Amino acid sequence: MKCLFLDVINGGRPPGPPPLWMMRQAGRYLPEYREVRAKAGSFLGLCGNPELAAEVTLQPIRRFGFDAAIIFSDILTIPIALGHTVVFDEGPKLAPLASVAGLERDPEKWRPILAPVYEALRIAREGLDDDKALLGFAGAPWTLAVYLAGGGNDEQKAARLWAYRDPAGFQQLIALLTEAVAQHLIWQLDAGADAVQLFDSWAGGLPPELFARYVVKPGAAIVEKIRRVKPDAKIIGFPRGATMAGLESYAGTTGVDALSLDPSTDMTWAVQKLGVVLQGNLDPLALVAGGEALRTAVAEILSATQGKPFVFNLGHGILPPTPIEHVHELVKLVRGTV
Amino acid sequence: MKCLFLDVINGGRPPGPPPLWMMRQAGRYLPEYREVRAKAGSFLGLCGNPELAAEVTLQPIRRFGFDAAIIFSDILTIPIALGHTVVFDEGPKLAPLASVAGLERDPEKWRPILAPVYEALRIAREGLDDDKALLGFAGAPWTLAVYLAGGGNDEQKAARLWAYRDPAGFQQLIALLTEAVAQHLIWQLDAGADAVQLFDSWAGGLPPELFARYVVKPGAAIVEKIRRVKPDAKIIGFPRGATMAGLESYAGTTGVDALSLDPSTDMTWAVQKLGVVLQGNLDPLALVAGGEALRTAVAEILSATQGKPFVFNLGHGILPPTPIEHVHELVKLVRGTV
Numbered sequence: 001m002k003c004l005f006l007d008v009i010n011g012g013r014p015p016g017p018p019p020l021w022m023m024r025q026a027g028r029y030l031p032e033y034r035e036v037r038a039k040a041g042s043f044l045g046l047c048g049n050p051e052l053a054a055e056v057t058l059q060p061i062r063r064f065g066f067d068a069a070i071i072f073s074d075i076l077t078i079p080i081a082l083g084h085t086v087v088f089d090e091g092p093k094l095a096p097l098a099s100v101a102g103l104e105r106d107p108e109k110w111r112p113i114l115a116p117v118y119e120a121l122r123i124a125r126e127g128l129d130d131d132k133a134l135l136g137f138a139g140a141p142w143t144l145a146v147y148l149a150g151g152g153n154d155e156q157k158a159a160r161l162w163a164y165r166d167p168a169g170f171q172q173l174i175a176l177l178t179e180a181v182a183q184h185l186i187w188q189l190d191a192g193a194d195a196v197q198l199f200d201s202w203a204g205g206l207p208p209e210l211f212a213r214y215v216v217k218p219g220a221a222i223v224e225k226i227r228r229v230k231p232d233a234k235i236i237g238f239p240r241g242a243t244m245a246g247l248e249s250y251a252g253t254t255g256v257d258a259l260s261l262d263p264s265t266d267m268t269w270a271v272q273k274l275g276v277v278l279q280g281n282l283d284p285l286a287l288v289a290g291g292e293a294l295r296t297a298v299a300e301i302l303s304a305t306q307g308k309p310f311v312f313n314l315g316h317g318i319l320p321p322t323p324i325e326h327v328h329e330l331v332k333l334v335r336g337t338v
Numbered sequence: 339m340k341c342l343f344l345d346v347i348n349g350g351r352p353p354g355p356p357p358l359w360m361m362r363q364a365g366r367y368l369p370e371y372r373e374v375r376a377k378a379g380s381f382l383g384l385c386g387n388p389e390l391a392a393e394v395t396l397q398p399i400r401r402f403g404f405d406a407a408i409i410f411s412d413i414l415t416i417p418i419a420l421g422h423t424v425v426f427d428e429g430p431k432l433a434p435l436a437s438v439a440g441l442e443r444d445p446e447k448w449r450p451i452l453a454p455v456y457e458a459l460r461i462a463r464e465g466l467d468d469d470k471a472l473l474g475f476a477g478a479p480w481t482l483a484v485y486l487a488g489g490g491n492d493e494q495k496a497a498r499l500w501a502y503r504d505p506a507g508f509q510q511l512i513a514l515l516t517e518a519v520a521q522h523l524i525w526q527l528d529a530g531a532d533a534v535q536l537f538d539s540w541a542g543g544l545p546p547e548l549f550a551r552y553v554v555k556p557g558a559a560i561v562e563k564i565r566r567v568k569p570d571a572k573i574i575g576f577p578r579g580a581t582m583a584g585l586e587s588y589a590g591t592t593g594v595d596a597l598s599l600d601p602s603t604d605m606t607w608a609v610q611k612l613g614v615v616l617q618g619n620l621d622p623l624a625l626v627a628g629g630e631a632l633r634t635a636v637a638e639i640l641s642a643t644q645g646k647p648f649v650f651n652l653g654h655g656i657l658p659p660t661p662i663e664h665v666h667e668l669v670k671l672v673r674g675t676v
Contacts, residue, residue, distance in 0.1 A: 157623060157657075160621070160623045161623050161626060161627055164621075164623060164624055164626075164627035164631035165627045165629070165631065167631075204542075204543070204579075204602070205542070205579065205600070205601070205602050206601075206602060207601045207602060207621050207624075207635070207653075208602070208604045209638075211602075241542075241543065243581065243582055243602055243603070243604075244581055244582040244583060245582060245604060245607065262543070263543070263544075263545045264542070264543050264544060264545060264546070264549075264581055265581070266546045266581075266583055269583065283498070283502075283545050285495060285498045285499050285502060286502055286545075288499060288502075289499055289502035289503045291503070293502035293503065293505075297545070300547075315545075319495075
């Protein structure tokens with residue numbers, strides 16, 4: 001069976017509607033997810049249980065028929081694998097890291113901690129038809145550094161301050177994270193992921209020089225490390241909140257196959273300027289709102305990307321209060337079956 | 339005496355260093371501010387006391403010799419004048435507004451509540467030499483609507499949702515806020531402000547259509563309303579977090595004299611593309627860090643804006659943990675006396 005998602009990621013322009021999936025599609029807005037989540041006991045318990053993680057990965061495919069499943073996991077699995085303590089309590093809590101010295105540098109020590117992700121990928125791939133793609137993912141080094149330095153809130157203040165005060169020490173952290181992210185993505189591809197997405201969720205608001213040094217450069221290094229062992233690996237980058245110049249630089253220099261765009265990006269501009277496969281960028285709040293706002297927003301994205309290699313997605317993760325009927329409506333709108 | 343700040347806002351290109359001030363320069367990083375703040379008892383008590391508000395307005399001019407003073411007040415004075423309850427407790431707390439119906443529409447009722455701002459401007463203007471400019475300011479309608487709808491955190495979710503679900507009702511709120519903001523800025527100019535700045539602090543991350551409708555359009559309407567009664571009014575816009583296309587649109591269509599830029603904006607690009615006087619855009623975290631990071635960042639901004647009509651400022655408000663000696667160092671770096 002042909003896989004529409006992979007056709008498009010390979011640069012194809014199928015005549016029909018674009019492939020469709022949603023960031024955080026396995027999540028709290030789904031009753032069947034909440035049920036499994038309750039059974040797992042905790043968020044990290046769910047991430048660490050391959051059977052249950054695979055199950056919630058497949059739930060949105062069964063319900064909505066999305067073209068891609070993304071493995072249920074968390075970007076903070078890498079800090080955990082590096083030996084850092086992460087607690088989830090209405091969002092992640094990390095003890096602020098002051099130096100890279102305490103982190104584990106040996107990939108063989110990372111692997112057993114990350115193994116449930118690979119096992120979940122194997123189980124999920126078995127449960128998916130060939131026409132559905134399975135995605136792996138990781139947080140990008142800058143975003144992981146933001147969490148490690150003191151949290152993702154409030155303009156990434158602690159990480160920026162560290163980068164300004166101690167550029168050499170901060171670069172050591174970025175370099176270690178770059179290694180770990182590339183390795184984790186390679187292992188996910190080994191385990192059956194058809195493509196991987198690199199989430200730089202805190203890339204927004206950065207001065208251009210910091211964006212170049214800590215977002216674009218590690219992004220390029222990760223792509224290069226992956227392609228050294230997997231020349232055909234399909235990689236989607238998501239430098240959320242990047243400026244338009246930042247997006248052009250990221251698309252032009254990292255080597256990613258596709259770029260996921262946040263809702264602030266004008267899709268018409270992106271189609272003209274970015275020169276890679278595009279993914280995005282419906283405002284998750286338009287999906288919460290539904291109705292005319294949803295119809296208008298979907299129509300604009302479809303019109304701007306008509307005939308281009310494009311994957312329909314949200315511009316950020318689906319929000320827990322999203323009504324399920326709005327997601328069904330979205331599927332119909334994108335597939336023209338409404 | 340010539341006023342360097344006003345020369346530049348009028349489009350002049352003085353041969354020497356640019357004029358300099360800092361957003362939130364009257365603030366918690368200053369011991370003399372903390373002393374007056376303690377005397378006032380509360381943040382709103384300080385805003386409502388013209389003598390004390392004028393005093394803290396002048397403090398940073400006395401200490402650093404900045405070229406402009408900005409009146410000590412808060413953008414939430416307008417919601418308060420419209421009859422909405424605002425409580426400050428480690429940041430503002432507002433009861434979420436669901437409809438414009440409960441808000442006061444009569445400017446004569448707003449005026450007595452806003453009067454302490456105008457009195458503070460009169461006192462501050464008397465205390466300033468002619469070579470120093472005095473700035474008034476207001477929050478822009480979108481940013482005020484974000485606070486009124488449910489808080490400025492977390493991507494302005496409640497305001498965006500309201501705008502999607504009930505565009506007509508939300509537009510009524512924006513229209514009322516546009517009236518009130520324009521009126522407040524006119525009254526501040528009457529009271530002695532030499533120029534005014536319009537803070538759209540939550541303009542970032544918006545889909546292009548919402549940015550056009552709720553940031554650019556009200557910005558243009560405010561400029562037009564002010565210029566109808568004060569044709570020579572000097573107006574600085576600050577759509578923080580706008581995309582590059584958003585900045586071009588804002589600069590090209592609102593009629594502002596100057597644009598204040600956040601730290602993510604490439605100043606070389608801005609000088610080439612924006613066609614208005616520029617202000618900004620040092621990362622407040624580079625000022626907290628000091629040292630080499632501060633010297634490099636200041637040198638880059640000065641080099642990009644050399645010979646252009648430019649006001650040196652931060653890209654966002656100064657942060658409370660900023661060491662005062664770093665501000666002294668900044669003044670020397672900008673004025674070339676280091």
